[in-house]
Amino acid sequence: MEPSSPIPGARFVDPAVLARIGNLELIAKSIVDGFINGLHKAPFYGSSVDFAEHRGYVPGDDVRRIDWRVFARTERFYVKEYEADTNANFSVLLDMSKSMDFGTRGITKFEYARILAGCLTNLVHRQRDRVGLVAFDDDIREHVPPSAKHMEVVLHTLDKLVPVRAGKLLPPMKKLAEFFGRRGLLVVISDLYEEPEAVAEAIGPLRFRGNDVIVFHVLDPSELDFTFPDASSFEDLESGVQIPVVPEGLRDEYRTLVKAHTEALRKKLAGHRVDYAVLDTSKPLDFALFSYLNMRARLMRTR
Amino acid sequence: MSLLAPLFLLGLLGLAVPVFIHLIQREKKRVVKFPSLMFLERIPYSSVRRRRIHNWALLLLRLAALALVVLAFSRPYVIRPQRTVTGTGAREVVILLDRSYSMGYGDRWQKAREAARKAASDLTLSDRASLVLFDADAEVAVRSTEDKDRILAAIDQASPSDGATRYAPALKVAGTILNESSLPRLEATLISDFQRMGWLGSDTVELPEAATLIPVSVEGPVSTPNAGVAAVAIERSTFENQERITVNASVTNFAATPLPGTSVSLEIGGRAVQTVTTDIAAGARASVTFQPVTVTGPNLRGTVRLANDGLERDNARHFVVSPISAVPVIVVDRAPGSGSSSLYFTRATAIGERPSFAASVRPPDAVPDDELKRAAVVVVNDVAIGSGLAGRLRTFVEQGGGLLVIAGPRTTWPGGGDLLPASLGGTSDQSKGDAARLGAVEYGHPMFEAFRAARSGDFSAAQFFGYRTLTASPDSRVLARFDAGAPALVEKAVGKGRVLLWASSVDLEWNDMALKPVFLPFVHGALKHLAAYAAPPPWLTVGQSLDPQTLSASVADPVAVSPSGTRVVLAGEASEVLTVDEQGFYEVRGAKGIGAGAVASVVAVNVDVNESDLTPIDPKEIVAAATIASGGVRVEQTGMPLSSEAQERGQRLWWLLLAAGLAAFGAETVLGNRLSRA
Numbered sequence: 001m002e003p004s005s006p007i008p009g010a011r012f013v014d015p016a017v018l019a020r021i022g023n024l025e026l027i028a029k030s031i032v033d034g035f036i037n038g039l040h041k042a043p044f045y046g047s048s049v050d051f052a053e054h055r056g057y058v059p060g061d062d063v064r065r066i067d068w069r070v071f072a073r074t075e076r077f078y079v080k081e082y083e084a085d086t087n088a089n090f091s092v093l094l095d096m097s098k099s100m101d102f103g104t105r106g107i108t109k110f111e112y113a114r115i116l117a118g119c120l121t122n123l124v125h126r127q128r129d130r131v132g133l134v135a136f137d138d139d140i141r142e143h144v145p146p147s148a149k150h151m152e153v154v155l156h157t158l159d160k161l162v163p164v165r166a167g168k169l170l171p172p173m174k175k176l177a178e179f180f181g182r183r184g185l186l187v188v189i190s191d192l193y194e195e196p197e198a199v200a201e202a203i204g205p206l207r208f209r210g211n212d213v214i215v216f217h218v219l220d221p222s223e224l225d226f227t228f229p230d231a232s233s234f235e236d237l238e239s240g241v242q243i244p245v246v247p248e249g250l251r252d253e254y255r256t257l258v259k260a261h262t263e264a265l266r267k268k269l270a271g272h273r274v275d276y277a278v279l280d281t282s283k284p285l286d287f288a289l290f291s292y293l294n295m296r297a298r299l300m301r302t303r
Numbered sequence: 304m305s306l307l308a309p310l311f312l313l314g315l316l317g318l319a320v321p322v323f324i325h326l327i328q329r330e331k332k333r334v335v336k337f338p339s340l341m342f343l344e345r346i347p348y349s350s351v352r353r354r355r356i357h358n359w360a361l362l363l364l365r366l367a368a369l370a371l372v373v374l375a376f377s378r379p380y381v382i383r384p385q386r387t388v389t390g391t392g393a394r395e396v397v398i399l400l401d402r403s404y405s406m407g408y409g410d411r412w413q414k415a416r417e418a419a420r421k422a423a424s425d426l427t428l429s430d431r432a433s434l435v436l437f438d439a440d441a442e443v444a445v446r447s448t449e450d451k452d453r454i455l456a457a458i459d460q461a462s463p464s465d466g467a468t469r470y471a472p473a474l475k476v477a478g479t480i481l482n483e484s485s486l487p488r489l490e491a492t493l494i495s496d497f498q499r500m501g502w503l504g505s506d507t508v509e510l511p512e513a514a515t516l517i518p519v520s521v522e523g524p525v526s527t528p529n530a531g532v533a534a535v536a537i538e539r540s541t542f543e544n545q546e547r548i549t550v551n552a553s554v555t556n557f558a559a560t561p562l563p564g565t566s567v568s569l570e571i572g573g574r575a576v577q578t579v580t581t582d583i584a585a586g587a588r589a590s591v592t593f594q595p596v597t598v599t600g601p602n603l604r605g606t607v608r609l610a611n612d613g614l615e616r617d618n619a620r621h622f623v624v625s626p627i628s629a630v631p632v633i634v635v636d637r638a639p640g641s642g643s644s645s646l647y648f649t650r651a652t653a654i655g656e657r658p659s660f661a662a663s664v665r666p667p668d669a670v671p672d673d674e675l676k677r678a679a680v681v682v683v684n685d686v687a688i689g690s691g692l693a694g695r696l697r698t699f700v701e702q703g704g705g706l707l708v709i710a711g712p713r714t715t716w717p718g719g720g721d722l723l724p725a726s727l728g729g730t731s732d733q734s735k736g737d738a739a740r741l742g743a744v745e746y747g748h749p750m751f752e753a754f755r756a757a758r759s760g761d762f763s764a765a766q767f768f769g770y771r772t773l774t775a776s777p778d779s780r781v782l783a784r785f786d787a788g789a790p791a792l793v794e795k796a797v798g799k800g801r802v803l804l805w806a807s808s809v810d811l812e813w814n815d816m817a818l819k820p821v822f823l824p825f826v827h828g829a830l831k832h833l834a835a836y837a838a839p840p841p842w843l844t845v846g847q848s849l850d851p852q853t854l855s856a857s858v859a860d861p862v863a864v865s866p867s868g869t870r871v872v873l874a875g876e877a878s879e880v881l882t883v884d885e886q887g888f889y890e891v892r893g894a895k896g897i898g899a900g901a902v903a904s905v906v907a908v909n910v911d912v913n914e915s916d917l918t919p920i921d922p923k924e925i926v927a928a929a930t931i932a933s934g935g936v937r938v939e940q941t942g943m944p945l946s947s948e949a950q951e952r953g954q955r956l957w958w959l960l961l962a963a964g965l966a967a968f969g970a971e972t973v974l975g976n977r978l979s980r981a
Contacts, residue, residue, distance in 0.1 A: 099338035109338070193339040223338060232333040236340045243340060250346045257342040 054078040089146040089184025090124040091132040092117040093176065096141060097167020098238045099193055104222045105282050110163050112281040113189040113218050116288050118158055120187055123289060125151040133157055136172035137165040146184060166238035169194050169202040177205035189216045192265060200268035207272055214275040214295055217265065221282045226254040307378035307951045314373035321365050361978060364971045371964030380951035393429035395447065395484035397477040398422050398454070401495035402461055403438040403468035404616040405914050408529065411496050412463055414521035418494045423454040433480050434458065437473035438466025439846050447480060465616060465845045465886040467911035468501030470925055474508035481511045489514035496522040499920040500913045508929050516929055518922030527613030529557045530565060530583060531915035532620035535607050537841055539627070540595065541656065546626050547595040552607040554591060556583040557915050569593045570606040601625040602905040604888055616886060617915040621907035622841040623888070629661035630834045631677050636684045638666045644711065644810035645684050647817035651826040658836050667692055675699055679834035685711025685808055690718060697722050701798025705833025710771040711808040724779030724795030724804050728772030731789065738766035742786035750832035753824040760824065765816035770807040801833055842907035849873070849881040849889065849906060861903060864890045883908045
């Protein structure tokens with residue numbers, strides 16, 4: 001995914017370099033700082049904390065939220081409502097399956113995903129949103145409920161994750177769909193090695209409670225281009241199955257298949273109103289952040 | 304089909320390597336971990352399989368190339384039927400028995416005789432055998448007989464000689480005997496200690512094609528000490544009018560152990576006069592110098608002797624010295640007081656020891672006959688010669704005398720001077736203007752030997768104010784010319800003798816040469832050349848010939864007596880060329896007439912010191928040389944069937960295999976490149 005326009009001041013740092021830093025908090029902070037500095041002139045920044053509307057008081061509403069000025073004019077109780085996302089729930093759903101532990105450009109997909117999750121968390125935290133984290137493979141492995149105070153916990157949890165098991169999208173998603181009752185923003189970061197139908201079936205339900213869902217499809221460049229030179233045995237990271245492969249002979253077919261896969265995913269997820277972006281781990285993280293904000297802005301405008 | 308180096312076949316195990324690699328590669332070569340095979344598994348498998356079939360072709364090619372190379376290294380050959388060795392029938396056997404003096408070392412001679420006896424005993428009734436005893440020469444002791452007892456008797460009679468070992472003559476004799484034989488099987492048995500020095504790399508032997516050569520080595524460990532007198536140098540000196548010699552001997556230790564305290568003694572006339580003790584390191588040479596010994600008379604016999612050791616004959620080295628006899632020279636000159644011009648010349652002859660000259664000056668009308676007979680050289684110094692003396696001088700020269708004619712202003716020669724190498728012309732006066740100088744000198748001539756080296760004598764320093772114009776006769780040789788081109792020194796051989804003609808004087812009348820440094824060696828060179836002087840060698844080596852001319856000149860009907868007492872007539876109808884074959888002193892005596900029985904001269908004979916070196920050669924080297932000399936693939940002369948090495952060498956299959964293997968590797972490279980590109 002390419003940015004639509006160059007962003008002044010954005011820090012297009014090679015992810016491989018970031019991966020070597022090790023301190024996730026530092027990375028997330030420095031990337032996001034630079035990113036925000038670069039966005040000062042962005043037209044949509046700040047709009048999310050704006051006043052949204054008045055609504056009639058219903059029993060159960062906090063009396064503190066009653067707009068007394070409106071009461072003075074109209075003698076009716078109205079409650080002031082702001083844009084919900086100003087402190088919406090934000091959760092990263094991070095795939096920590098074994099297949100994520102792959103990389104050919106100095107950084108694995110998992111490391112990339114982790115940095116991305118850290119950055120997003122940091123970015124969102126600055127917007128005073130509640131941040132949470134779910135790490136899953138074939139089940140939920142780590143769960144940090146969304147909270148405004150959970151920034152450090154999320155980063156710490158991210159830091160200690162190690163991908164070891166095979167992944168399966170459906171079981172953990174099913175559980176999560178029930179869990180995320182409160183409307184919020186869910187970011188799924190995964191390599192999505194499942195049939196598009198299965199992916200859609202797993203992720204679609206997350207939308208049911210009104211959550212906004214963004215799917216970041218993280219892939220290594222070699223997964224996209226299949227640039228292996230020599231005939232080799234290819235071993236599945238998760239199942240351990242090996243097959244002999246002559247890359248030269250089936251490179252084109254492979255690329256076609258991957259392209260078809262991502263297209264199918266895009267279509268299926270779009271059908272569920274889920275945003276979908278393919279992230280190449282050789283591209284700087286700024287692209288991912290930019291695409292996130294872009295999407296957020298779009299979501300707000302279309303509301 | 305057989306293999307020369309079958310162990311190399313282990314290399315075929317290497318064939319397993321490509322197969323093994325292939326098998327591993329097929330499944331496990333370079334495992335690439337990949338997140339998911341989801342897509343790969345959907346792609347049809349055919350491209351992989353096609354590649355595998357191509358691999359098999361390549362693999363087979365590689366295996367073939369490896370196998371060919373391994374086979375080449377194991378050197379295969381085809382076993383061909385042997386021609387004669389395994390055949391049956393009567394044998395022609397030549398027993399070659401080494402009797403060189405090195406066979407006297409340890410028990411070698413006993414072993415050799417045993418081996419010869421065994422070879423003779425193995426003969427069947429139909430076999431024929433010859434016995435050849437050899438050292439440097441080969442002697443056929445018994446020629447092609449069926450009588451086994453004669454052979455055995457000859458073996459018993461044989462004993463080591465004083466000669467050195469040479470294999471080539473013996474093998475040639477064997478080849479001749481075998482060539483003449485009509486028997487179906489030909490064999491030669493070479494019994495020797497196989498010394499390296501006995502075989503020269505250039506020796507060629509000619510054994511018949513079907514013959515076999517069986518080497519029997521009697522060489523044993525060289526454990527007993529073995530030293531030898533390698534060389535003796537004799538230096539002459541004069542002390543209080545007595546001639547003395549200083550003997551310097553060089554002693555070599557051939558053994559691998561040092562010889563401390565070896566005593567070396569000098570015997571004069573058969574009596575030990577001095578003994579010196581020295582230490583010789585292993586394989587080293589030590590030099591021993593004895594005190595000077597006075598030469599008391601002619602034919603003084605000397606011996607340098609070592610204590611007995613493993614090899615006896617090289618322990619003594621004999622030599623003979625005689626007092627140096629002066630070369631008698633008659634100088635024909637004007638009578639003293641009438642302006643004799645021989646002063647410088649006679650002074651020059653009085654100097655020098657090797658040889659010394661005894662010059663006597665005689666006027667032309669008073670040259671005694673007996674003196675002329677004894678003289679070696681006559682010098683005619685610027686006098687007119689009458690026809691009587693001229694005739695006598697001609698006879699003198701024809702019988703081997705030397706004549707030097709110094710052509711001054713007074714020189715005349717009767718009868719047209721056909722004895723002289725050039726006709727005498729007029730006088731060339733060079734006193735006005737530049738004096739003449741000697742231009743071209745034939746330095747290659749023996750009389751100018753002393754001047755041959757660079758910067759040894761400058762003839763052009765001498766100035767010539769007058770000389771006689773000479774016209775050289777066609778049979779003469781001009782040895783020196785003046786710078787104008789006129790001959791200065793001309794030589795001619797007449798009968799057994801020589802005549803030299805010098806175109807100027809030898810005093811200061813016509814030139815100043817007598818004052819120049821070149822004068823003395825010039826006079827000595829001329830006289831030595833005319834007298835045909837040669838220092839007698841102090842000894843001969845076994846195998847050399849006696850020169851009867853030099854030995855028997857002074858006695859009538861000379862007879863040589865060998866150290867063992869054998870008499871050989873040297874002159875007359877029954878004369879023989881005597882080859883000395885015994886170590887010791889040969890005496891030459893007059894058989895009859897005046898001085899019959901008296902010893903006229905003595906010749907010392909020594910063994911060849913090279914034979915002392917017992918370093919052995921591999922008998923196969925000789926056998927191989929015989930094989931190569933005969934050429935082609937055939938039965939090798941070892942008595943055994945043709946060795947596998949020889950058969951393999953003749954066929955050289957390995958070369959073809961190696962070439963094929965390399966070609967296969969080349970094809971593999973081409974195919975491999977093409978496949979990887981496809």
